[in-house]
Amino acid sequence: MSSPRDRDRDGFDDGAGGQWQEPAHLGGDTPSGGETGPAAPRPDDDRPAPTGDERTGSQAWQPPGWDLPAVEPERPATTRDEAAWQPPGADQWQSEAPPPAQTDRPRRGLGGLFGGGRSRSGDDAGAGYRDVQPDPAVAADPYGTQLWAQQFGWVLSDGTAPEDEPLTALVRSAPVRPGKEDQASRVLRGRGNGLDLVAFDIVSPVGRGFVSTHAITAAPVLGSVPAFRLSPARMWRHGTGGMLQIPSPDPEFDRRWVLLAAEDGPQVRRIAEDPVVRQSLLGTDDGDEVWSAAGFVAAIRPDANRPQLIEHHARLLAAVVGALAAAA
Template sequence: MADPRESGASAPPRGGGLFGGGGLFGGGRRERRPGAFEQAFAPQGDPWGTQAWAATVGWTPSDGTGPEDAALAQLVATAPVRPGKEDRPGNVVRGRGNGLDLVACDVLSPLGRDRWQSTHAVTAAPVLGDVPAFRLTPARFWRHGTGGLLHIPSPDPEFDRRWVLLGAEDGPQLRRLVDDPLVRQLLLGSDDGDELWAAAGYVAAIRPDGQRPQLIEHHARLLAAVVGALAAAA
């Protein structure tokens, strides 16, 4: 059954798939279906099939505690949802899509002894060069606390009614972010359920949900537009 919170992450068209010719990332590569053995031994802590899906498309899994995950832990700690001190990334997968290197994970919160629950899904793209810290947040999430960041308006009143951009500086990169028609189109066409931010060398998107293939696709679409807009103004 489809999750009603994911109206912005629709299923891929029949015959396409996330990495097939009709999917978001294109390239004409057909997704390999997991065999009976893979299904039988799929991780039981993978309720949405993200780890199993990653294996079929050549992405690399991680438990979130390796050396390569140190920057990801820093990113999660800076998330606009204000994670707890013990929250950490988990169920990590890495790969390429839509022209970007991507990393996706769950934010895990402790739930009793040796137990964790997923509270949010994060998808992030590492960026080269300096990107000013920013938060791009649905207006319905904003609680009028800017944390010292500046409110940067867009040229579109409808966009400003639904989305709020807060930045460390009011410079050309962040102006370009809300001036970009593709960024505004994608966000206005969404369900206003995601927040985006930049920290620890990443641009990232977060949603209060468990990570899953369709959500990775949805976030990747947003990140490709955002990274492209920032690069155009650099």
């Protein structure tokens, strides 16, 4: 029986070149000189032969996948004096200027029908009517309507002044069926679009206070004005017994708007035929009603008055009053 040493002597293992040794993982012999060399590859090992730096160190054969990765990744050594991580400089930007005071904040411009972007004080268009500060006045004037009116010289009233007495009859004639306790409040008087105007809220008692239900802008007119009502066709109408529907020459206008009058006549016909009146009403969202009563021509819409709504109603009233005056 031959031994591995006999095979070395007889030159049996040609691949080892006479220096055969057992694999290192089996604890075999080492070459002469006591130095450990690279382990011979196993016949069933399909891994490529080690090259370069892989030939150094221990090359004990292990099954594929036997070695596990290190628990912690290799990181450069740090010292105690190393500064803690800070975000990039752009993230640490801080303004050197102090925060602006509340009174320095820009405000929205007035502009519109009565202003053209500047207030009477000559301030820039940033002088707005809604204050950003918590102010008790904001609760009484949530939309800044009174502040807006004062800057254009309009006169304010609470609805109880002697000149406000005709407004009671106008409220009772409104096409929205106001309640018996509803009244005019937050009254503003001024001039716009060539008309003397009065704008106010219809308020209803709720609990211990009042709430605005509708906004009215009215223009007093001289002379006799026939009773009429201009209403969007989509709205339900009440109190129209005995009133006549006056057609217009525009089918689109008749499809969206209804003109009712107590009696037919040239003034009422002029309202339906006037192109400015039709264009003004067709350019809206069909949310207003216009009527005449108590010596006024008035426009009404749900909710409280606000500057933009007063300007919108002023344009409608200017068109209707102009048509009535042309037919007189």
